[in-house]
Amino acid sequence: MRLLVCGGAGFIGSNFVRVRVRDHGDDVVVLDKLTYAGRRENLEDVEHEFVHGAIEDPRAVTEAIRGADAVVNFAAETHVDRSIAEPDAFVRTHALGTYVLLESARAARVRLLQVSTDEVYGSIAEGSFTERSPLQPSSPYSATKAGADLLVSSYCETFGLETLICRGSNNYGPYQYPEKLIPLMILNALHGDPLPVYGDGLNVRNWLYVEDFARGIGHVLEHGAPGEVYNVGGPDESTNIEVVRRIIELTGADESLIEYVTDRPGHDRRYSLGSEKVRALGWEPEVRFAEGIERTVDWYRERRDWWEPIRSGEYRAFYERQYGRALS
Ligand code: NAD
Ligand code: TYD
Numbered sequence: 001m002r003l004l005v006c007g008g009a010g011f012i013g014s015n016f017v018r019v020r021v022r023d024h025g026d027d028v029v030v031l032d033k034l035t036y037a038g039r040r041e042n043l044e045d046v047e048h049e050f051v052h053g054a055i056e057d058p059r060a061v062t063e064a065i066r067g068a069d070a071v072v073n074f075a076a077e078t079h080v081d082r083s084i085a086e087p088d089a090f091v092r093t094h095a096l097g098t099y100v101l102l103e104s105a106r107a108a109r110v111r112l113l114q115v116s117t118d119e120v121y122g123s124i125a126e127g128s129f130t131e132r133s134p135l136q137p138s139s140p141y142s143a144t145k146a147g148a149d150l151l152v153s154s155y156c157e158t159f160g161l162e163t164l165i166c167r168g169s170n171n172y173g174p175y176q177y178p179e180k181l182i183p184l185m186i187l188n189a190l191h192g193d194p195l196p197v198y199g200d201g202l203n204v205r206n207w208l209y210v211e212d213f214a215r216g217i218g219h220v221l222e223h224g225a226p227g228e229v230y231n232v233g234g235p236d237e238s239t240n241i242e243v244v245r246r247i248i249e250l251t252g253a254d255e256s257l258i259e260y261v262t263d264r265p266g267h268d269r270r271y272s273l274g275s276e277k278v279r280a281l282g283w284e285p286e287v288r289f290a291e292g293i294e295r296t297v298d299w300y301r302e303r304r305d306w307w308e309p310i311r312s313g314e315y316r317a318f319y320e321r322q323y324g325r326a327l328s
Contacts, residue, residue, distance in 0.1 A: 002027040004068040004110075005048075006055050006101065007075030009034060011176045012115065012168075014042035016072065016214040021046050024218065031055065031064040035089075036314050037078065037177045041306060055097035061104040070111040070221060073101055076145070079179050080119075081322055083141035084265060094144035095151075102155045102163075111162040112152070113221050118169045118206065118233070118271045120146040128274035131167075131229040138266045153227070162226040166217050169233045169273050173210035173292065174299040178310060179318065181205075182293070185244050186300045187307060189253035191328050199263035201241030204270040208234030209287035209295075219283040230281070233273030236289035243293075250297040261323070 003020060007013045008030030020026040028046075032038045033054040040050070053060025055075045065071065075097060077083065077090045098114070105112040121129040122136035135150075137143040155161040172182040185195050216232040224230060241258075248255060287295075300307065311327065319327050 001069045002029070002067055004029050004031060004065050004071045006031045006071065006073045007038070008032055008048070009038035009040060009042055009050075010074060010078070011037070011042075012171055012210055012213060013074035014046075014175050015173065015210045016074065016217055017043060017048055018046050019211060019214040020218055021048065029064055029068065031060060032075065035077070036318075042175045054093075055101050056092060058100050058104065061100055065104050065108050065110065068108070068110055070113065071101065071105050072113045072115065072217065072221065073098070074115045076115075077141065080139045080141045081179070081264060083139050083144075085321070087140035087144075090140050090144045094148045098148040098151055102152065102161065106155060106159055106161050111164070111221070111226070112155075113164040113166060113217065113224075114149065114152045115217060116149050116165050116167045117142065117145055118167055118231070118273045119268065120149060120167065121271075123268035123270055124272050125270060128233070128272040129231065130274050131231055131277055138268050149229075153229075156227040164220055164224045164226065165229040166220050166278075167229065167231050167273065168213045168216070169206035169208045169271060171208050171210045171213050173296050174303070175306070176210070178307060178315065181240060181243065182247070182296060183300060183307075185247045186251065186297055187311060188327075189247055189251040189257065190301065192253065192257065193328050194259040194325070195244055195248075195253075195257045196259055196261045196323055197241060197244060198261060199267060201244070201260065202239050203267060204237050204239055204272070205243075206234050206237045206272050207243075207289045207292070208232065208285065209292035212285040212287055216278060216283045219281060220278060223281045228277075230278040231273040231275050232278050232283070233275040234289070235285045235287075237270075237272060238289060246293055247297065250294060
């Protein structure tokens with residue numbers, strides 16, 4: 001299969017491209033704007049074609065989509081805290097970008113899979129969301145992702161475009177930018193920097209190892225029914241403080257590094273996805289959290305070459321703005 005993978009230079013996109021090229025022999029064209037989160041290094045060990053461009057640019061998309069059998073869209077702004085500080089790029093990429101991509105897929109008559117998130121459903125105190133649960137997003141990030149999902153579905157209903165939506169739970173694993181909980185805590189623990197836990201640390205997330213999500217997306221692309229949404233949830237849930245304590249054990253850092261800080265505004269308490277529908281298609285997660293977190297800590301320990309340029313660049317200024325203190 002020849003795939004156009006938008007946002008393929010980011011965390012999940014690059015893991016997806018690696019899985020598809022390695023395990024399925026796909027030809028892949030990556031279209032990526034290379035924002036702070038997109039890095040050519042993430043794909044240096046994978047054969048692919050690369051187009052530097054934005055999904056909201058019709059000319060770049062028209063060029064990149066030529067000859068593709070399907071489009072998979074990972075391109076997004078993805079950090080909730082940045083969406084609170086500066087929402088504009090979220091609106092542009094998720095609303096305008098998804099629209100431009102849908103128009104191009106419609107003109108080229110190719111299937112489009114939109115990668116989405118459990119956050120569109122909002123918070124759930126008990127039980128799990130199904131694909132029929134109402135969308136009740138809380139942050140500019142999740143609200144603009146929900147808007148994109150609705151636009152995608154409308155192109156199936158209205159124009160007969162073959163669309164699919166995969167809503168994943170919190171991913172973790174290699175190549176994740178260290179603004180997100182797990183890589184941030186690993187790198188801070190390795191450096192002896194404070195570990196900033198929001199609120200009471202009892203918010204709950206449903207953790208999914210990135211290669212499991214990558215396989216799930218590929219599975220839905222091949223076997224999913226057009227117009228359908230598929231939740232792809234992880235096998236384990238955990239409070240944030242449990243995650244941080246496990247990272248402390250694995251890195252040998254000191255417990256005293258934990259620092260409770262001001263909570264995120266509108267902070268969702270708990271996410272939980274029911275994944276029966278995608279399991280019925282034949283997918284299931286293979287990596288439990290206990291194993292995935294060990295693999296992830298090992299990867300960050302070994303890949304100083306990957307994170308050193310990040311931790312010494314734009315990230316330092318972001319960190320200072322966000323946390324009100326400098327990194328070591
Ligand atoms: P990421 O921030 O690591 O990567 C995003 C990529 O998109 C980067 O390569 C960036 O350069 C690119 N990009 C951003 N705006 C673009 C634009 N306008 N045009 C072209 N490229 C653009 O994100 P990620 O964590 O890999 O997430 C990928 C997708 O998966 C997103 O749609 C996100 O909503 C979804 N998702 C993420 C998680 C998670 O836990 N990280 C969970 C579920 C779903
Ligand atoms: P994050 O990785 O930003 O993912 P999301 O908010 O999209 O689920 O955060 C995961 C959880 O960790 C969330 O409850 C917020 C919390 N968190 C902290 O406590 N401290 C931090 O420094 C970060 C980045 C997140």
